[in-house]
Amino acid sequence: MKHKVGLLILIIIFSFFNSLAQDENAELLRGFHSISSHEILDFAKELSSEKYKGRLSGSPEYLQAAEWCVSKFEEWGVQPANNGSYFQYFPNEYSNVFSEGSVTYSPETGQEISLNFPEDYYPGSNSASGSVSGNLVYVGHGITAPELGYDDYKNVDVEGKIVLMESGIPYSKNDTTLSKWTPYAYHRYKFRNAVKHGAAGLLYIGKIANPNTVNLDGFVYAHISEEIADRIFADAGKDYKTVRKELSEQKIPSFEFTENQTATITAETLYFPNARSCNVVGLIEGSDPEFKNEVVIVGGHLDGQGYLGEIFPGALDNASGVSDILGAAKAFATSEIKPKRSILFILLGGEECGLYGSKFYTENPLFPTDKTVMMINLDMVGNGTGFFVSNGKSYPELFQHFESANNNYLHREMAASEQRKNYGRPRSDASLFENAGIPTFSLWTRNSVHPVYYHDPRDTPEVLTPEIMEDAAKLLYLGILGVANDEGLN
Ligand SMILES: [Zn+2]
Known part of the structure; x- marks a missing residue:
């Protein structure tokens, strides 16, 4: 008899927990569904x-x-x-961009071209407001790293000119040497370095729409497609792909474009620093x-x-x-x-x-x-x-x-x-x-x-x-x- 009562209690306890578990599972599935x-x-x-x-x-x-x-x-x-x-x-500082602005390019010979938005260019998310015109200079990654014996600016004069620049760093492999380049990997570093060298504006190659930059007084910039970069290089008698390859081999292929190649960048923005x-x-x-x-x-x-x-x-x-x-x-x-x-x-x-x-x-x-x-x-x-x-x-x-x-x-x-x-x-x-x-x-x-x-x-x-x-x-x-x-x- 004693045994039977014990068994009964066990069964009751078991079914109680069993139904609890079932309820829980049903509730889990209810949430899931x-x-x-x-x-x-x-x-x-x-x-x-x-x-x-x-x-x-x-x-x-x-x-x-x-x-x-x-x-x-x-x-x-x-x-x-x-x-x-x-x-x-x-x-979180930011800039309000009011319009697509404009980018025009004058080739060595022939008519000035207005680039098409959004196919050919994006306005810069943190560009200063205004307009800049100037001759063009290619500055590779735009990095000056004396401790690494590397300077994209060493052979060129960018004073008052518009620089064409690449994002990224000279190394693309994810190895331990990469960490040395980290301070130079930021867009905002590159922008500051361009301004430090006297550049008036920037055409950043690759259409990256990214507010990950810095608003610098009077520094107007836009992003251009690689196809447009290709075209600008070809007008100077250069092959863009070859130059990119030299850049990846750290050969510092920076150069000044021809005297007649110019660009004008216009941006309409307002900066909110606070x-x-x-x-x-x-x-x-x-x-x-x-x-x-x-x-x-x-x-x-x-x-x-x-x-x-x-x-x-x-x-x-x-x-x-x-x-x-x-x-x-x-x-x-x-x-x-x-x-x-x-x-x-x-x-x-x-x-x-x-x-x-x-x-x-x-x-x-x-x-x-x-x-x-x-x-x-x-x-x-x-x-x-x-x-x-x-x-x-x-x-x-x-x-x-x-x-x-x-x-x-x-x-x-x-x-x-x-x-x-x-x-x-x-x-x-x-x-x-x-x-x-x-x-x-x-x-x-x-x-x-x-x-x-x-x-x-x-x-x-x-x-x-x-x-x-x-x-x-x-x-x-x-x-x-x-x-x-x-x-x-x-
Ligand atoms: Zn994301």
Whole structure:
């Protein structure tokens, strides 16, 4: 008899926990299935819409986009993470570009040519306002590095002239010697160096729409396509490809173009040196009294390239990543499933200006770094059919949660890589979190379905693949939950 009662009690206890587990699983699936591609695409359309004007960090339109994200957090019950505030502010100078301006070029012989926007050129995001004309001088990477025995300016006189310059540094291999070149890798260094040598203006080769520069008094610049550079070189009897090859061999192929080759650059801008921008920070507090002091961070940059004669909507880069994060945040906030560890959602500002938001966060973290279990950064997660997780292989105990989420529920092609030491200048928000000692993953979509219009006015919601965005949000939801509940992590 005694035995029978004991057995009965055991059965009751078992079925109680069993039904609890079933409820929990049902709730997990409810949260999972609440994530919808339609809704996530709508987030991306909202963030890419004209009213936010390309989300230039520091601009009023960026701050409005940040406020819209906060309104969503509030609606769903994601809590403010910064002492009662959803914002984490930091200084962020920027320039307002009012029009595409103009670039004209006079060849050795024949008519002056007006370059076409946006095919041939982009205006400079931080150009001074005004107009400059002058002769042309090629200055390679525009670097003066006496300690490395390297000077792109050593054989040329650029005083009062317009320099043609390349981005990047003489080394392209990711090896240890690269770190010596890091200080010279920044656009803003190159611009200052050009001004120091007396240049009046700049034609930067390669159409990079990037506010990652500096506004210098009276220094007017624009970006030109490689095809236009080709043409200007040919007019001087030079082959652009040959010159590029010499540059890569550190032969300093700088030269002055012919006397009759001139250009005029015009820009209409206004500089705001004292502006500020922000990260948006939202929190799902952990449910476990001990573990809630530890955090899992999910982040992605909210800012874009802004307006450069046309709006650069930044749909893939990075309205997509932010929308995926919002999709996951909503699922967490509206579900009964409560993670043991806390989850911090951070929508970063100033990425395009030079990783300002991630720099500010890692210098002013809301949770101690040693209590930060991991960070996953989303940048351009919305065009393709598969996933790539960089650094995944370096942290197998964290990565397994994402892998099993994918294997059990999503069935996407998912590859991962080992962490590689980055010797050049940090190029992504992820690298700053990594440098702060936080295990960090970068998530991308691969096997793109649509053309990738990187930093291009055609980066609109039409190039997004909503199905993979839904799965990215689901991957975050399940993967993060797995990490947040894993008591075995050290
Ligand atoms: Zn990006």
